[in-house]
Amino acid sequence: MDSKDILSAREKALLRKRTAELKTLLRHELKESDEESLNELWAQALEAGTLQRDAFGMHPLLSDVETGIVLATEIGVSRAAVLGLLTNRLLAGGFISAEEIGRRFGDDVATIVKGLTRINELYEKNPIIESENFKQLLLSLATDMRVILVVIASRVCVMRNIKESENDNARRKVSSEAAYLYAPLAHKLGLYKIKSELEDLSLKYLEHDAYYHIKEKLNATKKSRDAYIERFIKPIDERLKATGLKFHMKGRTKSIHSIWQKMQKQRCPFEGVYDLFAIRIILDSPLEHEKQDCWQVFSIITDMYQPNPKRMRDWLSIPKSNGYESLHITVMGPEGKWVEVQIRTERMDEIAERGLAAHWRYKGVKGGEAAVETWLQSIRGALESGDDLQLMDQFKMDLYEDEVFVFTPHGDLFKLPQGATVLDFAYAIHTKIGNKCTGGRIGGRMVTLRHVLQSGDQVEIMTHVNQVPKQDWLNVAKTGRARSKIRQALKEMAAKDAAFAKEELVRKARNRKIELEEATLMHTMTRLGYRIVTEFYKALADGTLDMNTLLSTYVMQQRHERGETAAQAISADNFNATTNAAATAGKGDVLVIDQNMRGIEYTLARCCQPVYGDDVFGFLTSGGGIKVHRVSCPNAPALRSRYGYRIIDARWEGKGNSQYGITLRIVGQDDLGIVNNITSIISKDEKILLRSISIDSHDGLFSGTLTIMLDDLARLKSLIQKLSNVRGVKNVERM
Numbered sequence: 035m036d037s038k039d040i041l042s043a044r045e046k047a048l049l050r051k052r053t054a055e056l057k058t059l060l061r062h063e064l065k066e067s068d069e070e071s072l073n074e075l076w077a078q079a080l081e082a083g084t085l086q087r088d089a090f091g092m093h094p095l096l097s098d099v100e101t102g103i104v105l106a107t108e109i110g111v112s113r114a115a116v117l118g119l120l121t122n123r124l125l126a127g128g129f130i131s132a133e134e135i136g137r138r139f140g141d142d143v144a145t146i147v148k149g150l151t152r153i154n155e156l157y158e159k160n161p162i163i164e165s166e167n168f169k170q171l172l173l174s175l176a177t178d179m180r181v182i183l184v185v186i187a188s189r190v191c192v193m194r195n196i197k198e199s200e201n202d203n204a205r206r207k208v209s210s211e212a213a214y215l216y217a218p219l220a221h222k223l224g225l226y227k228i229k230s231e232l233e234d235l236s237l238k239y240l241e242h243d244a245y246y247h248i249k250e251k252l253n254a255t256k257k258s259r260d261a262y263i264e265r266f267i268k269p270i271d272e273r274l275k276a277t278g279l280k281f282h283m284k285g286r287t288k289s290i291h292s293i294w295q296k297m298q299k300q301r302c303p304f305e306g307v308y309d310l311f312a313i314r315i316i317l318d319s320p321l322e323h324e325k326q327d328c329w330q331v332f333s334i335i336t337d338m339y340q341p342n343p344k345r346m347r348d349w350l351s352i353p354k355s356n357g358y359e360s361l362h363i364t365v366m367g368p369e370g371k372w373v374e375v376q377i378r379t380e381r382m383d384e385i386a387e388r389g390l391a392a393h394w395r396y397k398g399v400k401g402g403e404a405a406v407e408t409w410l411q412s413i414r415g416a417l418e419s420g421d422d423l424q425l426m427d428q429f430k431m432d433l434y435e436d437e438v439f440v441f442t443p444h445g446d447l448f449k450l451p452q453g454a455t456v457l458d459f460a461y462a463i464h465t466k467i468g469n470k471c472t473g474g475r476i477g478g479r480m481v482t483l484r485h486v487l488q489s490g491d492q493v494e495i496m497t498h499v500n501q502v503p504k505q506d507w508l509n510v511a512k513t514g515r516a517r518s519k520i521r522q523a524l525k526e527m528a529a530k531d532a533a534f535a536k537e538e539l540v541r542k543a544r545n546r547k548i549e550l551e552e553a554t555l556m557h558t559m560t561r562l563g564y565r566i567v568t569e570f571y572k573a574l575a576d577g578t579l580d581m582n583t584l585l586s587t588y589v590m591q592q593r594h595e596r597g598e599t600a601a602q603a604i605s606a607d608n609f610n611a612t613t614n615a616a617a618t619a620g621k622g623d624v625l626v627i628d629q630n631m632r633g634i635e636y637t638l639a640r641c642c643q644p645v646y647g648d649d650v651f652g653f654l655t656s657g658g659g660i661k662v663h664r665v666s667c668p669n670a671p672a673l674r675s676r677y678g679y680r681i682i683d684a685r686w687e688g689k690g691n692s693q694y695g696i697t698l699r700i701v702g703q704d705d706l707g708i709v710n711n712i713t714s715i716i717s718k719d720e721k722i723l724l725r726s727i728s729i730d731s732h733d734g735l736f737s738g739t740l741t742i743m744l745d746d747l748a749r750l751k752s753l754i755q756k757l758s759n760v761r762g763v764k765n766v767e768r769m
Contacts, residue, residue: 040083045096052099056116059106063113071138072117075124085123089204090196094123097191104187108228115180118146119188125151149181182219189216190228193235209239210671224357227387233291240671241294248290248297251304259287259311266367267313273334279327280318286376287311301737303701303765309364312374316383324379325350328361331377339365342372352439357385438489450487454512457483460495461516468516469523470497484510502527532571539574542581548588554595558588625652627662628687636660638694642667643769645694647747652682693723693743696750702763704736712740712763715756721745722753739769 041049057069076095079085085094102116117139124130125147132151136144189212196205213236220229238245263285274281288310296307319327328350335341345364353359361377378386437449440459448462460483461468473482475494487493503523511517543550556567562579564570573579627636627650636652642664644650649665653673662684663670674681702708709729716724722744729738744750750768757766 041080041093041096045093049096049099052096052103056099056102056106059103060112060116068113068117068139072120075121075129078129079124079127082127082129085127088192089201090192090199092192092195097188097195098123100195101184101188101191104190105183108190109183109187109225114140114142114146115184117143118150118180119184122147122150122154126154146180146184150184153181153185182223186216186220186223186225186228190232193232196239205239206665207674209236210674212236213240214671214675224354224385226358230289230291234289237291237294241666244294245290248293248304252287252290252293252310255310260285262368262371263311263313266373269338270313270315270335273338274315274331277330277334279331281315281331282318283313283315285311286314301699309372309374312376314376314378314383317377317379319379321381324381328377328379332361332363335365335375335377336363339367339373341365345372345374354437358382360386438487438491440487440489441492443492443494451512454487455483455510456481456485456487456493456495457507457510458513458516459487459493460497461511461519462513463495465519467495467497468519469503470499470501472496472498472501483507528568528572531575532568535571535574539581539584543585543588546585548585550588551592554592555588557595558584558591561591562587625660625682625684626687627684636662639663639667639669641669643694643696645696645747645750646686646692646745648686650684650686652684653677654680654682693745695725696742696744697769698740698742698754698757699737699765699767699769700740700757700763701735701737701765702760704731705762708736708760708762711760712757715760716740716742716753719749719753721749 057064080095087093088097098120102119105115105119106112121130121135121139121143125132125135130138132144132148135147189208192208193212196208199205212232217229217232217236220226220232234245267283267285271283293304293307293310296302297304300306315331317324317327317331342364345362347360347362349359350361359378359382362374363377364372364374367373438452438454440448440450440454442448442463448459450458450462456474457468457471459474460471471483473480473496474485475481475496476485476491480496503520505524507520508517511520540550559567559570562570562584564573564579570579574581574584625636636659638644639653639661644662644664644667650662651665651670652660652662655661660682663673667673700712709727713724713727716722722742725741725743727738727740729736742753744753754766754768757763
């Protein structure tokens with residue numbers, strides 16, 4: 035047994051404590067035989083010493099018990115999900131079979147274990163979530179809703195325990211995945227608390243400085259914020275008590291990730307984010323009086339404070355598809371500040387905090403499981419079309435979009451993401467209707483298939499027998515289902531056209547007594563500028579490529595090949611970055627970037643503008659070249675998650691003798707002469723060249739961008755420090 039896989043004394047003590055907590059939480063659900071069977075099986079596994087710690091040094095038994103506590107306390111599912119989690123590794127280690135799990139613990143536990151096993155096998159093949167195994171992951175999750183909850187809880191546990199890990203590369207990978215996949219999953223299932231925690235922890239590990247900057251600012255303003263909340267809720271509290279309603283109120287500060295997103299979107303400093311908190315009013319109301327009481331509170335608040343009609347959100351009359359119910363209103367509070375107020379009941383609040391699993395406590399109330407099944411069914415539908423490379427992006431977009439509610443002429447209700455078009459609605463009704471859609475009629479008025487729908491629209495879809503899907507429909511459709519069905523139809527049409535063009539080619543070649551050989555035809559296709567076979571036959575079918583021109587070129591290629599053998603092209607899929615052996619010895623497969631680099635085409639990414647000294651990585655493009663990105667590039671999480679197989683570790687070598695273009699954003703007070711002070715600092719350094727400057731001034735503040743050329747990271751940091759010290763400058767950041 036490897037000593038590193040043995041539980042330490044501290045871990046044993048913690049395991050005893052956590053196990054006792056879990057047993058207490060499950061005491062009303064566990065059968066007498068459950069604990070005995072688990073103890074026996076885990077004792078065998080520990081004795082065998084085959085349980086391996088993860089990339090962060092976490093012992094599997096301890097992490098599974100902690101994940102079980104998250105499932106029981108923060109999500110609200112217990113026996114079957116926890117037992118599935120705790121027996122999953124035992125099945126993988128060969129200590130028990132799936133059939134034996136079913137006999138000992140029940141078929142529902144065995145189902146969950148099978149789902150978890152499929153996911154583990156998927157991660158063993160490739161630890162990075164890319165388009166193809168992402169679809170397989172969703173199918174695995176879709177077998178049982180509790181599998182989704184177990185996986186999310188496991189990721190929460192991992193994210194909470196990797197702060198001290200020295201494996202920064204693995205931490206960045208799981209953090210990117212948590213933000214890109216698991217936070218949206220949690221959001222869709224209504225697990226808002228867990229979703230916020232995953233996003234905050236991801237930001238903490240991926241954008242360390244930004245996270246702690248916001249955290250420190252929140253701590254510094256907490257006293258004044260609490261005082262304002264107290265002034266705001268005091269009169270509300272008095273009015274609500276006078277009505278006899280049972281309730282409690284609390285102020286909720288926005289998550290750090292949410293604040294960071296606002297700062298990025300609005301390009302403003304922390305001080306520019308005004309809606310840092312929301313007030314939540316939670317009513318203790320019987321089910322039959324819930325809506326009545328919520329609207330009564332709404333009426334009282336809007337009588338006291340001026341509401342903003344554009345910020346009104348009614349998820350009470352029509353809940354979100356994930357079961358979320360609440361009334362949101364933004365009102366003008368004291369000192370002219372906008373404050374968001376959320377009104378809900380205890381039942382609604384529990385569902386909002388613990389997600390759709392909480393519906394199981396209220397069976398027959400809202401049918402939360404049916405909503406999840408509808409969503410999972412949409413995932414299965416989206417996967418029908420095969421290899422959809424954009425599924426992950428579309429999936430994430432669908433999760434985060436707000437919804438609009440649209441009706442058919444017969445009154446059937448459909449929920450679609452905000453921004454959905456008439457075309458999306460047609461495909462939501464039926465694929466055949468979508469494929470034949472020519473437009474719609476809303477309120478007696480004809481509209482195009484591009485028309486964006488609004489909540490409450492009653493839409494009649496217009497069709498024509500000769501209509502077929504067009505390529506530009508992909509720019510019109512917003513939902514994953516519609517885009518998936520359009521691509522599927524386009525592929526089928528392209529396949530038919532290609533088959534017809536191929537038959538025509540064979541017939542004309544036979545007439546000219548030309549014998550077609552597949553290899554020569556492929557070389558001819560490349561010679562004519564076509565890299566993809568389907569595009570080649572499509573060009574033949576629509577007349578872009580003349581058939582006679584093709585056959586003449588084919589004959590020339592055939593004669594050329596009979597005279598000499600063409601060099602075999604090297605596929606980009608087999609590309610391996612090769613560098614000086616001495617420079618990379620002992621450092622693994624690393625791209626070394628220096629002034630003497632030869633034989634490898636690389637460029638610096640414009641999205642993050644890396645300079646000499648930045649932590650960087652290489653990304654193999656579809657054209658075969660390499661783009662060098664900063665590790666902190668905004669696009670890095672998506673690149674690693676979707677195209678992990680194209681990522682190449684990289685480092686700088688030698689000295690930064692080149693000039694690199696950098697854009698800085700600068701914000702400050704619009705004082706007289708401040709622009710001259712800024713440009714003076716830059717001009718004093720002969721190794722820094724100012725390429726352009728753009729400054730806007732409004733309300734006593736200025737903001738703008740500077741584009742400069744310099745040679746390394748140290749000089750850049752020094753410049754940012756000097757600019758930050760200029761009187762009146764509030765913030766200088768690299769874009």
